[in-house]
Amino acid sequence: MRIVAPKSSTLWARRLPKRAVVRQAVGMIRPPFVARVAAGIAVTAVEEARKLPTTAATLPMTAVSQVLQTTMRVQQSMTALAIKGDQAFALINWTHDDEQPAWAVFDEDTDPAPGVDGATEERSAGPGRFALYSLSPQDERTPEKISAPKVAPAATNGAATTKTVSKKPATARPAVTEPEIAVVLDYGTLTLAQLRARLRTLSVEDLTTLLDYENATLARAPFQTMLTNRITTAKAK
Incomplete structure (x- = not known):
């Protein structure tokens, strides 16, 4: 069976120049996959080469950031492992119940040593050096010393006599307006x-x-x- 092309298509092919016909034929042919991949690699290389100055400027900061992030992740992982290890030791009761840590003993907790005659000396805690700015004038006044009557030594004949010390009246300060x-x-x-x-x-x-x-x-x-x-x-x- 013979197929006859229509006259209109034959006339259109004759009118086109030869170069146009070749270009149309090449455009209709699809290149192989390997060639397309190679062309894509070449285009990507050109684009990355254009971005190289900017990438080189930010490279130190990016590297430091990556190192810090990696270090933090490693530390977090080590901490998590240590916590899990503590939990495991707590489950198996690593420390014995009879072993108790020694408590710290301070000087205030111990009883003061008795004196020569068996009496303990009483100490009054005075205000610190910073209490000077918070004390009122009434608190800053020193209390007057109270003198107790002196007892005379026992007499040779066994009779105990007491001698009272006469107190002189304190001189009062003149009133200040x-x-x-x-x-x-x-x-x-x-x-x-x-x-x-x-x-x-x-x-x-x-x-x-x-x-x-x-x-x-x-x-x-x-x-x-x-x-x-x-x-x-x-x-x-």
Whole structure:
């Protein structure tokens, strides 16, 4: 059976130039898979070569980040393994029940050694060095010493006689009039920290008045030193 091509297709093929016919034939032919893979590799290599300057600039930071992440993961893994090991030892009762750790013994827990005559010396815990700024003037005053009557030694004839020591009346300090600035500040109840906060608002005259009042009444060394230093600083300005 003979197939005759239509006249229209024959005329169209004759009108096309030879180069166009070759290009159309090549375009219809699909290249093999290996060739396509090779072409893709070449294109990828060109793209990566273009990105090389940027990649080289960020390479140190990326490497350090990867190292840190790897180190952290290793540490986490080691910690998790150690926790599992502790749990395993706890299940098998690694430590014996009769073995108990020795408790620490402090000096306060032990009984004080008795003295020569068998009596223990009582110690009163005084305020620390930082308590100076929180004590009120009433607390800072030292308690007066109470003198007990002395007992005379026993007589040779067996009769015990007691000798009382006569007390001299203490000389009372003259009454000092509280200045106006001390009344305004309620100076008698101020602590050292409270007085320091109010010194900047006082004049040299007020500071001198407070210093004289302190010297005449309580005569507390920290207050005297603070007032003297403040007066010197204010005069220097």
